[in-house]
Amino acid sequence: MRPLLITVGSRGDVQPYLALALGLRAAGHRPLLAAPRRFAPLAAAHGVEFAPLNDEMLGLQDTVRGQGVRAAITAARSVKPMLRRMLDDQAALTAEPADVVIYHPKSLGGPSIAEKLGVPALAGLLVPLYLPTAAFPSPILPFRVPRGLNRASWRISGAVEAPYRRTVRGWRADKLGLRGTPRPVTALVEAGDVLHAWSPHLLPAPADWPAAARPTGFWSLPTGDWTPPERLARFLDDGDPPVYVGFGSSAGGDPGTLTATVLEAVRLTGRRAVLSTGWGALRPEGEPDGVLVIEEAPHEWLFPRVAVAVHHGGIGTVAAALRAGVPQVVRPFLGDQPFWAGHLHRLGVAPAPVTGRLTPDLLATAIEAAIPLAPAAVGLAARVTAEDGVATAIARITS
Structure with missing residues (x-):
């Protein structure tokens, strides 16, 4: 088969699709991964055929992050032209079957x-977004609603x-020769x-979902043979497993204050820490004593080595x-993050989500509350790692 995988967004949106592409290739298929062009080196490192998509919107997010509401409003005026250029890159994908x-x-x-290609389409959802259920909102x-x-x-x-239907409708007509608005996802x-x-x-x-909607399991990249920088390897070897702190692309609008809060919380726990700037x-x-600052490291490699x-x-x-x-402490910021934070707490692998105004005492208390949850986290890991979400997805794709 020649599967076409299309994804946009941050690394968290791209890496699962890369994992699926690797699985498809290993199963004898010829996948093409289309994603923001900044992820071309990541795909190349895994030998996956890659089609770059316009990633101006990611650059715009980088520019306005932490600049305030006025900057965000000004930037929003540029989104639709950028979106159209990203869609135009997708249209080019129809040149091949x-x-x-x-x-x-x-x-x-x-x-x-x-x-346009006359082939089936499957939404690859990393979070539940479109299939209603009475089990959870x-x-x-x-905001919360009554059950x-x-x-x-x-x-x-x-x-x-x-907000994007008009843009998509115009693009379909101009670039694909298709009439009307596509069926909603x-x-x-x-x-x-x-x-x-x-x-x-x-x-x-949930019980009210059809069998076809059963989750496949995570689409996870193999750990591979990543070699850590010497300073990271040395830090990990020089003491007890540290606390990892990293918030990816999420922030509360004031990175300086958030960083100071995190560093003071770590000091209060008396533990070592690895801070990922993301x-x-x-x-x-x-770098205060006992703290190592890194830009990033593969979570699959680093997390088994932290407390x-x-x-x-x-x-x-x-x-x-x-x-x-590894037990988790979640400080959710937006979107689906509070949803997952609540589920982790109910599963017993994380304390209650850290919400509201973040203080060093609050975060330090949560870190200490997470330590005793390690046995539950290890037990759940055994069940999660026994799954092969990529293989399950491939079986559905090729059936």
Whole structure:
């Protein structure tokens, strides 16, 4: 088969699709991964055929992060032209045949590309977004609702696409020769054209979901033979397992204050720590005793070597920590992060989410509360790592 995989967004949106591409290639297929061009080196490192997509929107996010509301509003005016250029890059993918399209809904163009090629399309969802259930509210709902309104809360998913429908409709006509607006992703997912890429041990399929919607398990990259920088390897060898702190691309708008809070919390615990600056959520000006600052390291390699993982609750980081068997402390910022933070707490591998105004005492207390949860985290890891989410997804793709 010639599967076409289309995803956009941060590394957390791209890496699972890369893992799926690797699995497809190992199974004898010829996958093509289309993703923001900044991830071309990552794909090349794994030998995966790659089609670059315009990534100006990621650059825009980098520019305005932490600059305040006015900068964000000004930047928003540039989004639609950037979106159109990203869609134009996707249109170029129709120059060659494909047998199936697996797309991230953020790409917006996936269903239309499949329609143009005349092949099936499957939404590859890293979080539950489009299939209503009475079991829990939509993970992206920014407030709590009574249980009786759980199913109704999922209407918010359709609203996410609304601001872009006119742009997508014009692009379909201009670049693909297709008339009208594509079917909403909600309708496609409800028809069963979906792959849910998380572990059923984290979130099992609710009873009111069809069998086709059962989660496959995480799409995780193999750990490989990554060699750490000497300073990281030496730091890990020089003492007890440290606390990991990293918030990826999430931040509360003031990286300096967040960094100071984290460093003071670490000092209060008396523990060593590895701080990952990621996309700038943390901006330390130096390295206090017992603290090592890195830009990033593969979670699959690093997390088995730490005592606690403190993070924002993005599903990619959640998955890596679950597989590593490390207890977690989650400081959620937005989107689906509070949803996963609550689930981890209920599973007994994380203390209650750290919400509200973050203080050093609050974070230090949460870190200490996470330490005794290590046995539960190790037990859950044994079940999660026994799954092969990529193989399960491939079986559905090729059936």
